[in-house]
Amino acid sequence: MTYFSKVFAGGKLGCRKTFISLVWYAAALPALAQQPLKTLLVGVDHRSVMSLNGDWHYLVDQPPARALYTPAGKVRDNSYALNTHPNINSGPHNDEYDFATAPTLKVPGDWNTQDPTLFRYEGVIWYQRDFDFQPRPNTRTFLHIGAANYKSFVWVNQKRICDHEGGFTPFDCEVTAALKPGTNFVVIAVDSTREVDGIPSVGIDWFNYGGLTRDISLVTLPTQFIDDYDVHLKHEGTFSPSNTNLTGYVHVVGATAGTPVTLRIPEAGVNTTLKTDAEGRAPFDIKASKLDLWSPETPKLYKVELASGEDKLTDDIGFRDIRVDGTRILLNGKAIFLQGANMHAEAPYRTGRAYSDEDVKNIFGFLKDLNANFVRLAHYPHDERMERTADREGIMIWSEIPLWQHISFEKPEVYAKATYMLNEMIRRDRNKASVILWSVSNETPNNPTRTEFLTNLANEARKLDPTRPITSALIGPHAKGNEMVQDDPLANALDVVGQNEYVGWYEGRPEDADNIKWTLPQKPILISEFGAEAKQGVHGGKDERWAEEQQVNVYEHQFVMISKIPQVRGLVPWVLMDFRSPTRNIPKLQDGFNRKGLISEDGKKKLAFTQFQKVYKDHSVGKAE
Known part of the structure; x- marks a missing residue:
């Protein structure tokens, strides 16, 4: 099934x-x-695993990627996947490749920034590495891939294990039957080619980093194991600060009805035994003896211990209540105002795809220095380290799947992909207290087909997780005189409305913002993108394009405009840090980077950073209610 x-x-x-x-x-x-039933393990970063990070041999499969695809577009299982080695001394010469003598790439990591000849390459690269393994009886082993952009095809010891589409979510391939004692090998073909019916589609405004971009590991589990769980504060009809009711489920693969599952949260006084149903799911509704709720001021996490049979798993989970009341966003019953920034998964200083502890440490250093309490992870799920760090540091998160502008909304197969990616994102991060908003899209065209697609998707998100508000970033309308009326019907499907606008940069002059009157839905509004480009180190007058002073001037007038919109509940300037985008081609100013960052790609703060730092410290723009 x-x-x-x-x-x-x-x-x-x-x-x-x-x-x-x-x-x-x-x-x-x-x-x-057509979507296969796949194992997707939750909490892998809290399990004991065998890391496969490190040096992997690679070979470039130049378009039309004849080693991977047949002329009819089918995937080949009889070429590089076999990992054979040519006999260079005698006999017929039939093998036109050799991983053993090939160069290496670091995994995790994108290939674009590791080899100058691959900087702008979009296509297929084959990865290979050997590893030693000793199978254990009564266990199952999975190859866990944190993310690979965009399509992946995996073989272990010449056996096709799995395929995956999507560049920003994890997947798990069972390799139990393919492994043998001693030396094994894995071959992964990664295709970063952009596709019209892909998610995202062909027209993206960020760099298409290809490769095995996040951690890879082998996860060995008992034959009966915990693959998924949800432990959260019960979302009662009305929030009560004395609420200590926890609810959720634990799912056990291979469990028969009545299989015991223990749930312990020692610090909260929880120690209970659950029973699985016929589907291996053990729901619960219990009361903790005490709970300190998670918030940016007190980001409390609890050690949650799960066990069933021989499998044990520990996670760190915070408990909080997030909901919408009229035009307010309530965290634990208190109205909040989100002060944050957008962030692409671009590594500070070295550039390339962010994936390491050091990358995340640098990003959160910037956010803390900015006095931010919020970050929008644009425009796709980021490395899980981001959510884990946000949980510990008290930064709230907007997380979204990459439905950005040019999507084939009319095609049911694209809806199927979107639904699957949504499931992967929510399943991975539903236990992260820092994630307060699920977003289904960014800047999509206003037409009935798109609206039906995204309305359906928003409702799918609510079914997967009814505890968090759903949002999307809308674009438009264009100004009519000094009037801006946002009447996109997609807003009806959202709990929180994101509004992108670039008055003073793409439209009008900075001072035009002072007199613009906005008509927006009577829901919480986040100004989810606004800003202007400035090249760090370029200085001039307040109206001089590309000068840091002009960027500050645009924001000053934006603050005047935003302060007049009563339902605005958050500021999310575009963008925290300059990031690579191949569409930004003004030499000496952009050089392939979007320059709207408050910080340059090499970590230098622009004047606008100090501007927001003060606004956020003083809480001088916007209010919680």
């Missing part, structure tokens, strides 16, 4: 009439049913 057919058969998505038209459902179901 496929993942989606299983969900539909079980009725877990509720009444489809409520959330999806019968016409769309009839068209989408075949595409959804």
